[in-house]
Amino acid sequence: MWNDILALLKQELIVTFIILILLTIKVGATEWKTDNILKLANLLLLINFMAGFVMNSEGTLFNDMFHTDRLITLEKNMLSLATLIISLQSYDWLKTHKHILEFYVLMLSTLLGMFFMISSGNLLIFYLGLELSTIPLAAIANFDLGKRQSSEAAFKLIISSAFSSGLLLFGISLVYGTTGSLSFEIIRQQLDGSSLQLYAFILLLSGFAFKISVVPFHLWTADVYEGAPVAVTSYLSVVSKGAIFFVFVPVLYTVFKSLAAHWYLMLFLLSILTMLIGNLFAIRQNNLKRLLAFSSISQVGFILVGISGSSTAGSASVIYFILIYIFSNLGAFGVVSLISALTGKETIEDYKGLYSTNPLLSWVLTISLFSLAGIPPTAGFFGKFFLLMAGAGHGNYELVIIAALNMVIALYYYLRVVKAIFMDSNEHPIEKLKISILPKLAMLACAGAIIITGFAGWIYDHISSLSTGF
Template identity: 50%
Template sequence: MSLNELMIMRHELVLVAAVLALLIIEIGMPEERKQKINVFAAIIAATVTIIGFLPADTGMLFGGMYSTDPLRMLMKNILNIGVFLIILQSVNWLRQDLYKDRSSEFYLLTFSSLIGVSYMISAGHFLMFYLGLELTTIPIAALASYEQFKSKSAEAGIKLILSSAFSSAILLFGISILYAANGDLYFESFQLSDSLINVLGFIFFFSGLAFKISVVPFHLWTADVYEGSPTNVTSYLSVISKGSSVFILTIVLFTLFRVIQPLWEDVLYATAILTMTIGNLFAIRQQNLKRFLAFSSIAQAGFIMLGIINGTSLGMTTVIYFVVIYVFSNLAAFGVLQTVGHASGKLTMDDYNGLYKTNPQLSLVMMLALFSLAGIPPLAGFFGKFFLFTAVAEKGYYTLLLIAVVNTVISLYYYLLVVKAMFINANENPIASFKSDYSMRISLVICVAGILITGFYSPVFEYIKYLCETF
């Protein structure tokens, strides 16, 4: 194997190099200059993101264990951008005295998890898929309990690691059944036989993945973990972890399980309805904004299912396009939560009353993010949802479409509750004005630009569509 061939695996190699570089910098840096590691990490993340966009060969490596193509590269690039934004948002939080000595741990674990994400998306074999999945979750469980003196953080870590271990055990049982039925684990040569036991294997497999996407019967861990984890870990969980699982689920359903499409359509049909409805209904009654966004992200997962149900390249396009928008909108919302939480320690809806008077820019960003999540016309979220609905309508599932539209209206209600709190509700004692740090501002500006541009700039959609058609 020549070096050129190995460079097909560029995304992962760069990340491994980044992790090693961070380790060396961490060891070699004198104690009093440890703060600089934040800058290094941000630079490394930016480099990784940019290198990801350079043109590269596609193909397979290691006898089919690893495979890549332009679409998978696009998925990795989307998630790289997400991680870059999260790292920008974490800098100020990691500067506080409690964490500044071990801020490098945060970056190491984040990048390790991103390696897992990349390998999972590029998997060409069930073993690689499983290894990637675990490498994605285990570092994040450690990160969820990063705030070692808060029992909530430890609780979140426990709930995440136990439920992810449970779900991967279910997933593995499914894989073992699929192996028994088909005698092959390579994605390339995998041929689903018409044996009925495949259905059992698929259900187990799907349940395992559904845990990661927090689809409704498997969503119970989500709210607690999202609330207890540090806010930037929560945004990682809700954007990167969920986005990567959605991507791999789409790829697997569209290639390996194409033969049993009627079956997985039924499964997705039921779970989509449950996920949207339950996510929305529970979101209404939340006071804590992190829990609120947790349930909102469950509901968004339900909307994503709508695109997958379509089953054609159009469906795949809408799913990826929606995830792009979801990354920007959700990261903007979590960024505001984080900077407000860091400056004032306040997280509930009532605390946000009158935020516009004291911090107008942050309230505007939050408003744009929530409008985009809700799908209000000029913003990208509207186009994302609109295309998802088109995908369902094209398939002819009008009942499902109706339920989805009703759910959008419900979601509009609770997103507007937050906006109303910020802009209209009076407050005797609002959160004091403060200035957020530069890196947070940069990341929020990028998020807002993403929310505005991905909607209006049609080549984004065209490009994803082109890649999906050639996939």
């Protein structure tokens, strides 16, 4: 029993342990230097990421409430990696802050919540994990204490989260009422497609849709992304969205498999709406954070196309895409976050002529944006290609055509930023920034990963071989 708990809960225990270490430092008598805390935190996160690769085991715990396998381990590793990159990127921003330890403790609690959520085999533990991953997030969204926008963002986040949790809970209670159980396995067997169950499913789907900001449940996204500190924004858009997808996909494919005909149609409509609205709104944005917020909404639309493939290819392409999305989006957010932390500039106008002063930042941002747009040789091309391919595998060419045309619209607003960086002249471009070694490292890692990931075909093959269970 204890051996099992130690082995299967390895990743959760490591995160908990790191939280404890950081808390001990906080309550300890000695005052740590900011720089040392940051270095220690990054080191611990690195250890957390590396530990994900050794001594992994598969199995279930607590009456199937918690389960883990190689795919879930991989997903957790991806989240750990993203957290590490975000932490490295926010180095320059956090250095100026007083409450660094709290930041890390809160961020890691949300990571812990996501780990439990991904591993859940029961709606109860799923809900527990979800809440653990959202509430601390609202606290760190409010981390720029001096800024009113920041607290506004936190408020919007907590209210919309509470609302979506309410929807989820309502759905969960109806599911419980009609099937008599909260366990995924039993629900799967008991679902017969009655209208009450369908209603429950719609409520659950809406809850999920809120969290991954699917249109029409996306209204909170742009404001929260704009108001929150960039580190939190990138965390929200990459890690927390990714985690929800990691649960959403298997829940749809296995638990609600018998309702496939229904959710397939819903996904069809939602994905078209999400891509289109996300893209059309992104065109009008001048603030880079808002632009990236809407772009991330439209990316979600593309992911839904992949999910509608509903097979091994669907699951594999979604996970593969999220891996690439982590690098691309964090590459873009990393640059935006650095520039925003050091100069406070965030609009496209401010980025005019960036290349003349900061060539490295310009290239990293450009490569990331092209990856988000899905242009080769960046990894985004492969991610999008396989997502749409999974969608087309279902014989669903209308959706694929719409998605493909949306890629053209998306290219337009990404190119607007590239144009500002390279082509527009500016009398007062952003001055040459001095960047610390750690954020630079994180950015180069993102850019490198964007270029390399697509060519390493075994990554997709590996993910695909792990997701054969669907």
